[in-house]
Amino acid sequence: MGRFVAFIASLTVLVAITMQAQAQRPAALPPTGDVPGSSDHPLIPRYKGSEIRRHSVDAFDSYTLATGRILKRDKAPVSQVAEKSVALEGKVTNLIYRAPVDRSSLEVFRNYEEALKNAGFETLFTCSRSECGPGFNRAMNPDVHNSLLYDANQHYRAAKLARPQGDVYVALYVTTDEPSKRAYTKLTVVAVKPMEQRMVVVRADEMEQAIARDGRIAIYGILFDFDKADIKPESKPQIDQLGELLKKNPKLEVLIVGHTDGQGAFDYNLTLSQRRAQAIVTALVATGIAANRLTPAGAGMVAPVASNRTDEGRARNRRVEIVERVSGGR
Incomplete structure (x- = not known):
């Protein structure tokens, strides 16, 4: 009887540890479809058949837009390694899309180019493959966890839409995930606006x-x-x-x-x-x-x-x- 009680106690501890480990494990992405709670940016439609794999919106944050080649492979901020860059502040929307099977990164990129042109965006800088400079992929995607793996099929465009209510900037980066051969799009949209002035002058x-x-x-x-x-x-x-x-x-x-x-x-x-x-x-x-x-x-x-x-x-x-x-x- 004592051994049976000891066995039950050990089993209870093991189950508790397992449940705790599972609770601490980050939620996995759904295998297909958009991540819950995500949506397209209202100014830029998605490539047909694509799925949103990552999505975040910051009401007010900073972002450095690369408007030139990356000069060296480094973990330093874009402002320190880019030939040219623009420092921005405002509402920052980040989206990562996975394109349908058998669609090349160039085909997806050309479609987005057309969409940006139709929306009135002007091009600030564009590059493809090695002409973007060494370490460009690291600069565009410093976070390993977002599942964007890079190969030689990278394409980039920085663009701007001038508006009376505040300019909008776009960083469009399209590449191919080598193992799956699927095209991925990383889209960052910055709606420039002044920060809400909540801090009063202290007399x-x-x-x-x-x-x-x-x-x-x-x-x-x-x-x-x-x-x-x-x-x-x-x-x-x-x-x-x-x-x-x-x-x-x-x-x-x-x-x-x-x-x-x-x-x-x-x-x-x-x-x-x-x-x-x-x-x-x-x-x-x-x-x-x-x-x-x-x-x-x-x-x-x-x-x-x-x-x-x-x-x-x-x-x-x-x-x-x-x-x-x-x-x-x-």
Whole structure:
């Protein structure tokens, strides 16, 4: 009887472990048909008979559009390895289609070319096969998990549709999965639009109170172009308020700390945040603040205040913190 009870207990543990492993395993794609919840982009129809194998939409995100050859085979961002590129921000839609059997990547690509032309898109750059440059396939598809395998039959087109309500950019990449001989299309559509301005300018007296209470304050009114350290003109009201705070408190010394979200390479974000912090210091010095009162520091992605898995979280993590620097011993 004791052995039987022990056997049942062991069996129960084994079943529990198996169920837990199955629960942790990512859901498999359906063998045929569109993935659940997916749909075509309203501006660009699919190639007839194709199936959506991947689909995602980000309400506001960044994307670097390759508009030139890839110069080297590297894991670096497109902006660093492409001959030319365009930094975009807006609504980003990603789709991966699997074409019907016995359809070549060139045939699928030509059909999409015609569809883009009919929709009014202008071509910014196009290439095929080796003329796209070494490592072009890696640049177009850095994520192994999305099942796009590459061969020599790659074709690419970057295009733009100018609209009064906001321009639309397209990255069209078509190739062939070598084992299955099926053509796959990766379609990225970026509808450029301004980010919703939810972050208000923090006034000098509010910053003064927060620093006195907490020793620091996060501000979101200093904006930068994507992947750059150039302060946008609309940041002037927040820069002015920060300058007013420092003029009102002539003995106050601060760290200007730049923070990025969790996207991109660690070292690159660290350097970018340092450059942005330095740009703020330069702007404040231009208003008459002594440089020795300001210390620029880049924190990169190391101190998030929200999850980097969502647009909202990444927006909160992209910030500047003003930290009081107190002189004295340790």
